[in-house]
Amino acid sequence: MNTKKKIRILAPATIANLVCGFDILGLAINHPQDEMYLEVSNEPGLRITHTDRYNLPTEPAKNVAGAALLALMEEYGDAGLGFDLTINKIIKPGSGLGSSAASSAGAVVGANYLLNNHFSKMDLVRFAMNGEKVASGVKHADNITPCIYGGVTLIRSIFPLDIVSLSAPPMYVTVVHPQIEVKTSDARQILRKEVQLKDAIKQWGNIAGLVAGFLQNDYELIGRSLEDVIIEPIRSILIPGFDDVKKLCKEAGALGGGISGSGPSVFMLSKEETTARAVEQIMKSVYDKIGVDYHVHVTTLNTEGVWVKEV
């Protein structure tokens, strides 16, 4: 281990539950990104400092980045290993943009860099899932995976973990975060435990189409496949303005989109930047009209995942 290094880490926001790909498909975007600094310390153990305004816990076992890092340190097995982690959280917690995943994923990718890439990416996903457990009580991997791998990722199976990176053509992503609260637990609870077989068939046709569209760089197929007949009709009820945003953005030429994670953020994919900018204006006008505060931005697909640089 190189004990001299200090690194700066940027961990991208991610969009999980990619429309029809509930629980299996996600992607990383270039903005916003969380910022962290990680440094090897002569003092064993882990210390966490926050420089943001969110008052997140700093006790490692209760902090999402901390829990992920502790899992990595335990498996590394060197009792003398010590880290100082400074977190500047940019991705707003509760936005549906993988804020907790960015912390967990960023921390373990950074630590692995300082440990000369001792662990595989799959290991890092496994460690980071401990952070998600702290955040939501569930060891889900659908934000962590695109955060670590970049691009579009498929989690074919979570137990055992089976991750597939999917190539995809360049895309613009417009994201609006209406300033309302949707609890992940509520968003999960309102889902029906049973679904119609005919709807499930429609959904898996769309998933197959979406995967093929990404891998074959077929924007039109991506657009036709971005349809969710199972989750969105239920969850979108929790998001004011959703139907208008979707309808108007698609009319303006967006490929399609939907709820990011379990909301409340809503995203739209576009082939062209001009379309993505038009989509941004539509999102603004919808939320201006209904009087809900929002943040909106235009970004692109992030293909590299967590970024690390020595400082």
Place this chain on the structure above:
Amino acid sequence: MNTKKKIRILAPATIANLVCGFDILGLAINHPQDEMYLEVSNEPGLRITHTDRYNLPTEPAKNVAGAALLALMEEYGDAGLGFDLTINKIIKPGSGLGSSAASSAGAVVGANYLLNNHFSKMDLVRFAMNGEKVASGVKHADNITPCIYGGVTLIRSIFPLDIVSLSAPPMYVTVVHPQIEVKTSDARQILRKEVQLKDAIKQWGNIAGLVAGFLQNDYELIGRSLEDVIIEPIRSILIPGFDDVKKLCKEAGALGGGISGSGPSVFMLSKEETTARAVEQIMKSVYDKIGVDYHVHVTTLNTEGVWVKEV
């Protein structure tokens, strides 16, 4: 139109409901294939002759190839158009290997050749669906599509029809047809109309994995994704020996497989011919043991679809 031509047509058997891809994924195989002869006639209308042993109807509207061809002729709109069709059916009706689809698809691809490819492949699927309606009462396209396009095909949506050809690596296919009857209507009736959301999620993870595996030539991913947690557990009850065949073939190195169409044929995909041959022996020994007659053969993925040659 070239009124002098007579053609020989070979239409491949097909495997629909490709394991996790119920109602959406299918593929064509090189053996068995139906044989037909189609000739332009000066006498308007359509005449059908059978040279096989199946006593299928020869009245065009009641014959699957006839119904498909009539749909094409109607849309072509030349009242003087006449065809003589001779069918030598090789794919046993009721085998679950797309016997009726081969008739419908073969007939319309052949006619289109004689009409200088007036229609698109998508049109031909549309015409051939009329044949499937005669055969089973339902205008399904999941055997017709791979029969016409060749290779692995996705039907993302049936209304409106959305077809995606998927490239795939070379594969061996071993098929056993136990000589029992499974009616498509029975096989459909025993399915539950509702499925667990958690099972649907597993299924769409596998479908996404299977599509990615085909497009990325990743045999291992194909193998891991060939799992059906929704349809197969119910339908396999109708097929004696199914569980043994599947278990033993996978132990012998097959990538995976399942019920072909709605059965009773069972297929296994293999990367190597030696594995496909070992799978053949296993299938034989399972059905020998339980005393059910069968046909079994080793073939390969058909990538061309219906074959036409002037004679």
